[in-house]
Ligand SMILES: [Zn+2]
């Protein structure tokens with residue numbers, strides 16, 4: 001058994017390969033990666049919490065635009081149809097198609113929004129110097145765990161394919177929701193790269209959550 | 210270099226905190242922790258089997274049901290791709306083919322291969338890790354076709370001229386993607402890394 005510093009809080013364990021790192025040796029690099037497998041362990045970015053929160057709030061507000069304004073508009077002769085994300089989800093609201101409707105709603109709206117709100121809930125009070133709210137850690141852990149299941153970017157590719165499929169049938173135009181959704185995909189991607197999980201966790205530790 | 214397990218600690222996969230041995234929940238974030246996930250390969254096989262079962266009807270039943278005046282057309286995944294090729298949209302046909310056929314089938318083979326090789330100590334662990342990374346990254350993208358069906362069905366509801374409705378295959382396909390994603394996530398990559406250590410210690 002190797003002799004290690006007793007303070008377990010100064011250690012970081014890589015989630016992919018279980019390699020043990022000391023925080024002190026890692027924080028010199030701007031983006032510290034696991035010495036063995038290259039998983040990003042921490043990003044030294046002292047102001048990151050403000051940026052992350054701003055991006056999360058922006059994306060959450062855009063999400064409401066997405067849900068209720070028209071996403072695409074289809075015109076064929078004198079027939080016009082508009083579909084919002086809400087309509088898309090409701091298409092499958094009957095019988096056997098219910099699980100599909102559920103899957104679409106969850107992966108493009110519910111989960112992305114849950115992730116954003118959980119993050120805001122956990123860190124907004126800290127940003128204003130207050131102590132953390134109850135279950136702040138649980139909600140941050142949740143936001144992290146839901147990551148692979150939020151599929152907004154995949155939905156965007158689906159939109160592109162649908163546009164091509166329909167282009168021979170009718171004239172298509174995109175609505176405000178389309179642009180908001182595209183913005184969300186970018187904002188969330190930026191937020192996830194700027195975010196340093198380790199520093200956010202230690203922030204919660206210090207706030208006594 | 211020393212692993213958390215070798216140091217007598219248990220690392221939290223959710224927040225990276227080192228916990229002392231014997232702990233079942235992380236002291237920081239409360240996630241359940243294990244030094245190595247027990248019976249991870251059994252979970253991999255089980256989820257993959259259900260994923261595979263759901264993938265069969267996803268291909269044989271219609272994905273889209275298009276009704277125009279006096280005409281009702283049902284198209285399967287492959288049928289939809291052939292339609293796109295006939296319309297000259299080769300690029301999109303390729304995207305759908307890759308997302309709905311190549312990736313799912315490739316994923317079943319890759320997961321099966323990984324789950325077969327890991328306990329038998331076959332293959333270079335580094336290449337197995339690469340393969341696992343690819344499988345994890347790519348799996349979610351199979352959902353494209355499900356979203357396409359959802360969008361088409363929501364948009365094309367001109368009762369008089371044309372209506373598009375989703376077929377049962379869309380549900381099966383979505384379920385298949387979810388099950389295989391869970392299957393791929395069930396691997397414990399730390400097990401494979403342990404083998405990297407063993408092999409380098411052996412030579
Ligand atoms: Zn690592």
Ligand SMILES: [Zn+2]
Nearest residue numbers: 221224235238
């Ligand atoms: Zn933890």
